[in-house]
Amino acid sequence: MDTPERNQIGTPKAKFEDSPVFNYINSLSPIKPVKSVHITQTFSSLSFASLPSVFTSPHVSSHKESRFLRRHNPSDPSKSESSLESGNKVSTNEDAAELCINSAELHEDCVPGDSIGEASVEPRNLKYDCGSPQCGATTRCGTEAGCESEVADLSAPLVPYVQKTTENGSSDDGAHLQNICQSEQRNELTGCDWESLISGASDLLIFDSPNGSEPFRGIMQNPLDSVTRFCNSLMPRLSQNETADEQNMLVLDTIVYGEQPETEDPSSQYGEASQPEDTELMQDHLNSCMVSSQIEKDDNKVEAPMQFNCKPGLNLHRGLRRRCLDFEMVGARRKSLDNVPNSSSSMLSQSDEKITTNDKQLVPMKPGGESSRCILPGIGLHLNALATTSKDYKTIKRENMAYGRQLSLPNLTASANSPTAGQGPGHESFSSASSDRDVDGTENGVQLLQDASQEPAFLANEEFNQNSPKKKRHVLPKFEQAGETESSCKRCNCKKSKCLKLYCECFAAGVYCIEPCSCQECFNKPIHEDTVLATRKQIESRNPLAFAPKVIRNADSVPEYGEESSKTPASARHKRGCNCKKSSCLKKYCECYQGGVGCSISCRCEGCKNTFGRKDGSFMLTETEADEEEAEACGKSVAENHQQKNEIQENEEQHQDSALPTTPLRLSRQLVSLPFSSKNKPPRSSVFSIGSSSGLYTSQKLGILCPETKFERHIQAVPEDEMPEILQGDGSPSTGIKTASPNGKRVCPPNREFAPSPGRRAGRKLILQSIPSFPSLTPQN
DNA sequence: GAGTTTGAAACT
DNA sequence: CAGTTTCAAACTC
Incomplete structure (x- = not known):
């Protein structure tokens, strides 16, 4: 000046x-x-x-x-x-x-x-x-x-x-x-x-x-x-x-x-x-x-x-x-x-x-306020959003909403300083959220980012589900990743946990509870920032990855799956694996299924029939197989099976998208965890890079322009395929492991989640490249 | 909408 | 680490 x-x-x-x-x-x-x-x-x-x-x-x-x-x-x-x-x-x-x-x-x-x-x-x-x-x-x-x-x-x-x-x-x-x-x-x-x-x-x-x-x-x-x-x-x-x-x-x-x-x-x-x-x-x-x-x-x-x-x-x-x-x-x-x-x-x-x-x-939100809340993850969303068109735009708005909301949560710590944090969680505007992030500096920002990243998947999902928030849950089993991503859209119904435990989806997602939530005695609100943060820290102290994305998506090239590879989220795996005994991993009780990923070695499930990939190694079942299994398990009519199939496929597709976003989530999660755990510093830079970096820029060019959501998908999908290379380029260890897995199953160490995720998408590719510069910016604690 | 089932999270 | 309890989502009716 x-x-x-x-x-x-x-x-x-x-x-x-x-x-x-x-x-x-x-x-x-x-x-x-x-x-x-x-x-x-x-x-x-x-x-x-x-x-x-x-x-x-x-x-x-x-x-x-x-x-x-x-x-x-x-x-x-x-x-x-x-x-x-x-x-x-x-x-x-x-x-x-x-x-x-x-x-x-x-x-x-x-x-x-x-x-x-x-x-x-x-x-x-x-x-x-x-x-x-x-x-x-x-x-x-x-x-x-x-x-x-x-x-x-x-x-x-x-x-x-x-x-x-x-x-x-x-x-x-x-x-x-x-x-x-x-x-x-x-x-x-x-x-x-x-x-x-x-x-x-x-x-x-x-x-x-x-x-x-x-x-x-x-x-x-x-x-x-x-x-x-x-x-x-x-x-x-x-x-x-x-x-x-x-x-x-x-x-x-x-x-x-x-x-x-x-x-x-x-x-x-x-x-x-x-x-x-x-x-x-x-x-x-x-x-x-x-x-x-x-x-x-x-x-x-x-x-x-x-x-x-x-x-x-x-x-x-x-x-x-x-x-x-x-x-x-x-x-x-x-x-x-x-x-x-x-x-x-x-x-x-x-x-x-x-x-x-x-x-x-800009965008008249749909009547359902939920949508607005729901998603929009930060960075991941960005990428997705970029790809998306007008539809996406809506989603974006949502993102913003959700994002603000999410931000509010992470922000709280940092934001505590700022009066804005106190503003409504729902609308804690981006600015507030962003501000909070900034305030927190690396930590909060990271968290926020996480949230955002989570949401991306959701965006895609939501687009599908927009009609009914619930559908999202029902229809989109996959996205728990999103879920982590999911968090964006989550509404909880907690009665005893006060929304301060992982039982609460909102809390688990790092998001404040909002209107749609029907929780009781909820403490997961900006007003109780201190409590929320303290609780989070406590939980993280127990399990640093508690707030990390549950579903880790690996950028597997997946030749294994052959044609279906594109469909399959095979690369993705649940962080800890499921422990299902009665649901045969065919219902959303199963986190793997819910996340749209196949069960892996890490799963302790019994009678796994996960259509996204069985524990035993059969990855994605063919559609017919999946249908059969589902029919058996669920006793549903064939038509229903087809529907499920379709849903699954969609999920898979979305999943890919989501997966891409998921990666960011993971990152974000790390970021989130970071603040609390201070372990890995999230690639906050990555986040930023996404938003601002040239990489983003390129990504935008690549994907954003595409008017059609399909386009986006394609773009994303393509990037994923490409991503493995990219990931390799990144030097993420995970890639090797992933590919290595004989069954096609991938055991993904939680740590990997973060690293690989960024690169998976084409946009991310660029991002990854750009990322390096950012790290300096982001103070890693 | 109420009740049941389920499995993760939390606790011991 | 294993077993139990608590919890809320998912599901069914």
Whole structure:
């Protein structure tokens, strides 16, 4: 924030010096500035209220004003543009700055109207920029190159950004450069605000632009209107509280988040015509992102995630983004909390509110509140979510809900500090959750992540089950993993355990009990954070893996199974194995069955007939076999058997998906356990990586784009197959073991769970790669 | 919705 | 570590 440059603010003259007007003014005695004043006013009546301001730092002042104007009148851009074009580039600066941002966003379609005063010229630039990953930077590059001195003066923080952009060296059009320079000045002006707000964000922005271009396309193209709407509604707030960076961040988050749903909505297909406004909105949005990113930077850790957040154009990404933002936000919050607890709390609450509102707007939740609660695991979900489309979007929202909820739990420890934690468990907004995570630092964050990870599987499941929460249980035996994942959707009915024992699914899942729960004397609520945490610790002390995912999914290549391999969750196994005696491992009493995994050597079950894989080694039964067995065991009609089969298959498929998510869960679990046990530090980094890391990014590209859930599945499935290699690459010991198992059964040491999981999915692959970097970030205790 | 069955979790 | 008890989910009616 503090940049020596500002001292130089006076230098901006250099910019103007070029202009005859300035020359003239300079020639004039200072006494006469009146004319200059006029001139300045002409530049932007708004911007230059007083001469001094102009001389000292006209850019800033003007910029702010212009900014306000725009925000107040998002639709006005045209006006401002016209005025700007008239001669007041300064006023346009905002646009230019925005353009930089927008360039990434708008890219393709956006170009036209937005290019502001220089629009005619800029379109090229924009496109050009678009072409380059650094698009956002590119615009600046040109301008910056020409106007570096000014830039430096205006904002030190920008300088780095500019430099980067210049390095990228896309400043192609000399002619454009001038225009660009002007625009840049604008940008600078705007940038000044940003700088003041964001100081460090510039870097992030750069990154954003490249990634953002693609992701935003979708957003920009279709959802722009919705976005704009949303932005418009939000804009006033923003304008009101420029100083309140936090709010901006929140708004952004909400916006982003909100965008997803709308974008997803096919109905919300807006012609490019709307883009200009949208672009502006987007710009504002971006700006806000920038701000948020800056803030985060201030916080230190979260920068990367923010970038992604801004970037993600995909719905999924957005969802992720949102989370990321939340995390970051949280981190920022923490800092803010540390510094100014009150403000932070307020922010959190606001953010939460906004988020909730966004959710509402974005995706009308299904009537069943449960769904919302249910799932959405954090990271794992992200991946899944990424893959998912509009449907997924819903799920994502759910995730958020659940996630918040889950977060609340883990957060509690950390969050205890934050007032937000006290907020309702159900809605403890992401922000709160994220904040909690951040607060806790590694530990809580980990837990939260775990939860999130758990949920991913669930998401998929839920999609199937959405209709009835119960169905989830009934229909989806598999996902206990999810269950761990499952936890997301869990509703308990505890009467005596006070929801403080593993008997309680909610507690076991690391989630607070919510409305849907019909538990009695429940202590598994944010109000009782201390109790919950203490209990958890106690349980973990007894069994460090108590909160770890029960089902471990191995990334077995599974040639064993042959064709069915794809179906079979064979790779997955229950952590401890079951002990069934009467259910023949054909009912959900059996955790293996419930988790959609086959029984393994570790199982002590009797008369195992687990359709997912018998203890004796017969892995997945063929469908017919499974049916037969089921028929025998259950005495059900053939039709029922088929249904079961189908369910199983679905489960398997889901399972794969879930499995992928499960891995994250496992990770998350570790994470969870970590906080308490402090054993393994969860790859919190992995979590982050998922959310923010480039890996995520790639994953997004890969899977997120896919509109169809099937697509997602495919993607996930494919990754799994691939994953083994990846896992191997990771060097996870588990892989070898898995494959080694003769029967195809896999004995998975609990430890393995964590390691392999991340890599299993294609998205994860990337994640894994990215992960390495993160570890440093995450303090492993 | 009430009651039964089941097996995990907790306890000794 | 094994046996028993407690518990709540899963299941049945």
